[in-house]
Amino acid sequence: MIWNETMECMSREDMRKLQGIRLKRTVERVYHNCEPYRKRMQEKGVTPNDIQTIDDIAKLPFTSKSDLRDYYPFGLLSVPMSEIVRLQASSGTTGKPIVVGYTRNDLNIWGEVGARCFTSYGLGKNDVVQVSYGYGLFTGGLGAHAAVETIGGAVLPMSSGNTEKQIMLMHDFGSVGLACTPSYALYLADALLDSKIPREEFKLKIGAFGAEPWTEGMRKELQEKLGIKAYDLYGLTEIIGPGVGHECEYQDGTHLCEDHFYPEIVDPVTGEPLPPGATGELVFSTITKEGMPLLRFRTRDLTSLNYETCRCGRTSVRMSRILGRCDDMLIIRGVNVFPSQVESVICEIPQLEPHYLLIVDRINNLDSFEVQVEVKDAFFSDEMSKLMELKKYISHRLQSVLGISPDVKLVEPRSIERSQGKAKRVIDKRMLK
Amino acid sequence: MLRAKPEAIRNLQYLYMLIKQLSIFLENKKGRFTEVTGLLGAAGINMTAFTVSENSDFGILRLIVSDPEAAWNVLKENRYAVSITDVVCIQMPDNPGALAKVMDIITNAGIFIEYMYAFSSGKIAMGIIRPDNIEKTVEVLSQNKVELLATSELFSL
Known part of the structure; x- marks a missing residue:
């Protein structure tokens, strides 16, 4: 099902025209209302008159996460505070959080793009949707909440945690949809098994998962464990929150709501735009937001874009699965390692639970790299030699994908911490020293 | 009947x-x-x-x-x-050579032992054995009159 056919199935040519008009309007707004943007554009010798079509976007300067920190809390707002009706913030693991202000119209846009996402998953006004993203400053909870309200579904605003109650209400209220992080979904899957309530007593069919990168293997695991179809719900706090993009029934890439958020792929080092289909850093420009428009915001996410029309009928551009964040990349013994690569290997090995922990350290000036994994109960062997063989096999598979050989450690079932929000999968002790 | x-x-x-x-x-x-x-x-x-x-x-x-x-x-x-x-428990006298005798029987039958451990209570000694072919082990040990203990017997010692 398609929420807004006019926008989601528009011809590429019309879409580019619309994007050009909206970009021009946004550039005018920020140039006249937001000093940091005006200064940046003046430094580059660009004025709003230079922006006529969407292709002119390459003339504009980039913005980054550090700009948001530098102008904390309200320096990048392009409207007076009286127009702002909502503030959200990212967790901000280092120092100050990143703050985003929304006008009433921005909140309407958020509801609209969210509605496109949840409609494409097959949810509608007859469905109870359990929102188990955290509510609060984090955009996950309130973003998914607005989406479900917009399509007319019944929101069950659970927030994260309180797992027993989650299962009880999922059962008693007949939740059809579940919106949360993929790692919390895994946690709930285990809790559902533990509850001993037969699966057929649940109505759960659809998962809307996002807020952290996840792999195909994780999808398979979630679909099997929960007996649902698991869809990607993509979003970034800086851009709007969940609702920037979504998968359709074909699960063949994440459709982006590009009439609101214009995507580009650039070389992560030089910042040069890359040709369609190339893998690079994803850059977004918000072209309809009023409160805090961002132009050419560097997401640090690595992916590629596909402009072909999808089998679902949507013409909107599709993003391939995010390979990782430039910032998540670990350099271990000089080799680039993404946690998502480790996850893909672990999810392919049937004997292992899809939980893992990477521990990187520096001992005597040499990087150590440990991967902790849990062997599934059913595969636990009484024979030491079989466990050692498994350990060797995992190590070998990881080495062939990563290019370096980790020290694999088998740990007891459920000893790796289960996350109720974003999963912590990497401990880099080198940064603490 | x-x-x-x-x-x-x-x-x-x-x-x-x-x-x-x-x-x-x-x-x-x-x-x-x-x-x-x-x-x-x-x-x-x-x-x-x-x-x-x-x-x-x-x-x-x-x-x-x-x-x-x-x-x-x-x-x-x-x-x-x-x-x-599944493992088997053999009982034998706590004498020099008693275990060697049992091992001979097992080895001659072509059975491989994955692991074993033993304990003694004075005059008799017990050995827990995990062989690769448990059925055959029980058969050859019984034929050779090696005493095997069941769980109940082990706990009534």
């Missing part, structure tokens, strides 16, 4: 001679062994023999207990990776 077929009787005798051993996966961390023994003790489960096989990061604790099923449940509830394996 119905008569049980001889092979059915043999089969029953064979099953009777198998001992259910618990195997528990334990990380090499402080306090793991304390916790397991504590859980079993609190559940009123008696241990008669155990052994630990370990490498640098984990170990396998193998246990012979009075009620393997109850022990399995207790450990499962506490989220341990635990499995049950």
Whole structure:
């Protein structure tokens, strides 16, 4: 099902025209209302008159996460505070959080793009949707909440945690949809098994998962464990929150709501735009937001874009699965390692639970790299030699994908911490020293 | 009158001679062994023999207990990776050469021993054996009059 056919199935040519008009309007707004943007554009010798079509976007300067920190809390707002009706913030693991202000119209846009996402998953006004993203400053909870309200579904605003109650209400209220992080979904899957309530007593069919990168293997695991179809719900706090993009029934890439958020792929080092289909850093420009428009915001996410029309009928551009964040990349013994690569290997090995922990350290000036994994109960062997063989096999598979050989450690079932929000999968002790 | 077929009787005798051993996966961390023994003790489960096989990061604790099923449940509830394996228990006099005699029988039958452990109580000694072919082991040991103990006998010693 398609929420807004006019926008989601528009011809590429019309879409580019619309994007050009909206970009021009946004550039005018920020140039006249937001000093940091005006200064940046003046430094580059660009004025709003230079922006006529969407292709002119390459003339504009980039913005980054550090700009948001530098102008904390309200320096990048392009409207007076009286127009702002909502503030959200990212967790901000280092120092100050990143703050985003929304006008009433921005909140309407958020509801609209969210509605496109949840409609494409097959949810509608007859469905109870359990929102188990955290509510609060984090955009996950309130973003998914607005989406479900917009399509007319019944929101069950659970927030994260309180797992027993989650299962009880999922059962008693007949939740059809579940919106949360993929790692919390895994946690709930285990809790559902533990509850001993037969699966057929649940109505759960659809998962809307996002807020952290996840792999195909994780999808398979979630679909099997929960007996649902698991869809990607993509979003970034800086851009709007969940609702920037979504998968359709074909699960063949994440459709982006590009009439609101214009995507580009650039070389992560030089910042040069890359040709369609190339893998690079994803850059977004918000072209309809009023409160805090961002132009050419560097997401640090690595992916590629596909402009072909999808089998679902949507013409909107599709993003391939995010390979990782430039910032998540670990350099271990000089080799680039993404946690998502480790996850893909672990999810392919049937004997292992899809939980893992990477521990990187520096001992005597040499990087150590440990991967902790849990062997599934059913595969636990009484024979030491079989466990050692498994350990060797995992190590070998990881080495062939990563290019370096980790020290694999088998740990007891459920000893790796289960996350109720974003999963912590990497401990880099080198940064603490 | 119905008569049980001889092979059915043999089969029953064979099953009777198998001992259910618990195997528990334990990380090499402080306090793991304390916790397991504590859980079993609190559940009123008696241990008669155990052994630990370990490498640098984990170990396998193998246990012979009075009620393997109850022990399995207790450990499962506490989220341990635990499995049950069939082993045989041989009884022999605690004399020089007694074990060698049994080993000869096993080796001559072409049986490989995955692992074994033994304990003694004065005049008699017991050995727990996990062979690669358990059926054949029971058969050749019985034929050679080596005494095998069932679980109930082990706990009435």
